[in-house]
Amino acid sequence: MRSRYAPVAFFIAVVIAVQFLTLIIDRPQYLTQLTMAGYYSLVIIGLCMLIGYAGQISLGHAGFFAIGGYISAFLTTYDLMPHKGNALAGIVAKAGLLVTVQDLYGGDALVFHPWIACIAAICVTVLIAYVIGGPVLKLKGHYLAMATLGFGTIVYKLVLGTTFFGAADGLSDIPGFKLLPGLEVSGKNSARIQNYYISWGMVALGMLLLANLIHSRVGSALRAIHSAEDAANAMGVNTGRYKLNIFVLSAVFAAVGGIFLTHYNGGIGPSEASIMKSVRYVAIVAIGGMANLWGALSMGIVLNFLSLRGYFGSYDDTVFGVILILIMLFAPEGLLRREVFRNAKKWISGRGKAEGQKA
C-alpha cells in the first residue's frame, strides 16, 4: 500500500525541483510551457486508463478537451447584459451565478462565474460522454476507432462552424479563474509560479486518484475486461457499465484539462478539437506503455513540452504521426513496459559478463 504512494511523493519532489531548476538556469518562461503540458497530461492519464486498462481505443478525446474548454470559455465571456430583462437571466442573476466584469470597451458585462462555468462544463461533458459512450462502446475494433474519430471530428466541425464559439478564431479574453483568495488560474506573468503548482498539483491529485483506482476492485475488473471480456462478464462483472464509466471518467479528466488550460491561456481555438490532437494523445499513451500511467505521464511531459516550445517546428504533427507508426510497428504494447526494462538489464549485464570473461 505504501509503495503505491511513493511514486506520487517522488513525482511531487520532481515537480518542485524542476521549478527551482528554472530559477537557477534563469528560464522562468519554461514554466509557462510546463504548466500547459501539465493540463495536457490530465487528458493523457485519463486516456491511458481507457486505452491501457479498459482496452478501449478513443481517437476523439480532443473532443472532450474542447467541450470542457469551450463551454467554460463561452459561459465566462458571453455577455448577458443585453438580456438583462429576460426572465431566465433574471433567475440566474438572483441565484448569484453571475459576475460583473469589464468588457473590452470599459463598460460592464454580465457573465457566469468561473466556478459555475466549470461545473456546467463538466456536467455537459458527463452527459455527452454517457450519451455517446453507450452506443460507441458496444462497437469493437475498427468500428470503435472510427466512431470515436467521427465524434471528435463532429466536435471540431461544430466549434469551427459556430459563430457563438468564435468559428475559426475561437474564443479569447477569457478571464482568470479564482480558485481561492490569492489563487488564480490565469496567464499573468506575476502568477506564473503559482499557476505552475496549480497545474501540477492537479496532475498529482489525478495520478493519486487513478493509482488508487487501479489497485482497487474496479481496477482489477478493468484489467479482467481488457484481458478476456466475455469471461469477466461470466464472472459477474457488468462489463458494459464499467467500460462506460471509465469512458466518462477519462472524458472528465480531458474536460478538466480543457477548462483550466483555457483559463490559463485566456483563450481556446478549434485546433484543440482536431484529429491531430486526438492522435497526439493516443501516440503519447502508446509510447508510454499503454497500461503504464507513469510512462504515459513522463512521455506526455517531455513530448508536450518540446512541442510547445516549438522544437519540432513545422514538423510538429509529423513527429507524432511517425512516433505512432513506429510504436505500432515495433512495440505495440508500448515502449516503457516492464519487459523492455528486464531485457535491457539482461542485455547490459550480459555484455558485462562477456567482458568479464574476456579479462
Add this chain to the structure above:
Amino acid sequence: MDFRTREGRGPKGVTILEVHHLNKRFGGLQAVGDVSFFVQQGSIKALIGPNGAGKTTLFNLLSGILPPDSGTVRFSNANIQGLQPYQVAAKGMSRTFQHIRLFTHMTALENIMIGRHMHSRAGFLAGMLSLPWTRREEKAVRERSLAIMDFLGIADFADTEATSLAYGQQRILELGRALACDPKLLLLDEPAAGLNMRETAEMAKLISRIRDTGITVLLVEHDMSLVMNISDEIVVLSYGHKIADDKPLAIQKNPEVIKVYLGEEDA
C-alpha cells in the same frame, strides 16, 4: 475458514434448473433443437454427445452468452433466458470454458479474486479515494480466494502469473475462479479436456468434493470414465437434439446412445 459453509443451498431433491424446449439456429444449422431437461439440486449431471452435438452452444444459452431463439430456462425461481452473462452469474450460476479463458497479465490469485467481484461493493468513487472500508473488503476477498486455492490444492501458485501455470493447473484455476462466485450451479465445459489419466482422476475427485459442499454441477465432457464415475444423471445430445436423459447405467445400455455415440468410444 471452512470453505464448505454456505447459505442458500437448499435441500436435495429440489429441481434447481429447468430447461424447456430450448432452440438455437445458426443460419441453416439447428445447433440446439427443442432440448428440455431438469437438474436436481445437489447432483452432478453430465451432458455428452459427439462433436458438434450442440453441447457448448447449450452452455452458452444457459449462461447468457447467446440468446435462445425460443424456449425457457428456469433457474433459482426466475426465467433467465436472454439475460446477460453477468446477470446470470448474479443469480448463482457460474461456469468454466472449453478453451481456458483465464485473465492474462494477472496472477492466479488475482484471477480467483475476480470471481469474488459480485460479493464486494467498492465502486469508482470509493476506489479512487481508497476509503478504509474498501481496504478491509479487499483483504476479505483475498483471504477467501486463498482459501479456495487451498481447497483446490493450488495455493502455492497464488502469486504466479496465471498463464505460466501448467495446463492442468490452469484448468483447476479456472474452476477455482468459478467457485469464487459462490455459485449454486456450476457449469463446467470439458473440465478434463487435455488432461492425462491421473489429472482426469483428480479432477473427478475434485468435482465430487465440490458437489459434496452442496453445489450442483452440470458438466460437458468427452471423457467417459469421468462421466460414468461421478455423474448422477446423463443427458445425451446428438445433432442438437436430446436422445436420452437417464442414470449412467441406463445410458450405457441405451441402444440409441450406443448407436450414436458410445459405440466409437473407448472407456
Add this chain to the structure above:
Amino acid sequence: MNIELFFQYLAAGVTYGTIYAIVAIGFNIIYNTTGIINFAQGEFVMLGGMTAVTLHAFLPLPAAILSAVIITMIIGALIEITFIRWLTSPSVLRMIIITIGISIFIREAALHIWGEAVRALPYFTGTEVTVISAGDVHISPQVLWVIGISAVTVVLLTFFFNYTLLGRQMRACSSNRDAARLCGISAKNMVTLSFVLSAGIGALAGCVVSPITYVQYDSGTGLAIKGFTVAILGGLGNSTAAIAAGLILGILESFSVWVMPTAFKDVVSISILLLILFVRPSGIFGSVEASRLKEF
C-alpha cells in the same frame, strides 16, 4: 426550391457521391484481401490530384493524369511493402492506427512539398463556366467526366475481378487465403496488388474531381471518413452496394445545405456514420451473417 436549384444540388450530390463511392471501393478492395481498414485511402485521392497538377506544368493533361496515377500506385505498393508486408497477424486496432499514422505522414509530406495552397487541374472540356443545358437544367461537363470515368473504372474493375486470372486469384485470396496459397497463389503479392489497385482508382478519382472541388494537402482525411461511411453503409466489402451508398450519402449531404449552414455539411455525413455504426453496422445492404463473408 426551383427545378434548376434542385438539379444543382443533385449534380453536386452525384459528383461527390461518386468520389465517395470510389474511395469506398478502394477501402473494400484492401479490406477484402487483407481485413485491414486502410485509413490512408483518402490520401491516395489527394496525391493523385496534387501530383497531376504538378506534372501538368510540363506534360499534356492526359499524360499528367496517367503519370500521376502510376506514381500513386507505386506509392501504394511502397506503403504496403514498407509497413504492412512483414507484420504477422497484427490486431485490427494496431493496423488501423498504423494506417492513420501513414495517413498523417503522407499529409504532412504533402504539406511540406506543396504548401497549403489549393490546386486544381483545368476542366477537361471547356472552362468553369461551360455548361451543358437541357431546358432548365445546367450542369458542368466535368460532372459528366466524373460520372463517366468512375463508371468506366467500376466496369473495368468488375471485368478484372470476374474475368481475368489475376482478378480471380485476388478473389480467391480474399475468400480463403490458405486455400489460395495451396493453389500456388502468392498471398503476399495479392496484398500488394490490392494496395496498388486502390491507390490507382483513388488517384484517378482525385484527378477527375479536382477541377470541381480543388485539392489541398489535407483533403484526404475528410474523404477517408466519408469513404469509410459509404463502405459501412453499403456493407463492408460489398463494392456494388458502395456505389449506391455513395450516391445516397453524396445526395443527402448535398441537400442538407438547403436546411442547415454549409459549415455543418460534414457533421451530417459523420452523423450518418455514427447512426449506421450504432444501429446497423453491417450496412443497409449487408446481412449480419453475410458481413462475415468477403466478396468484391
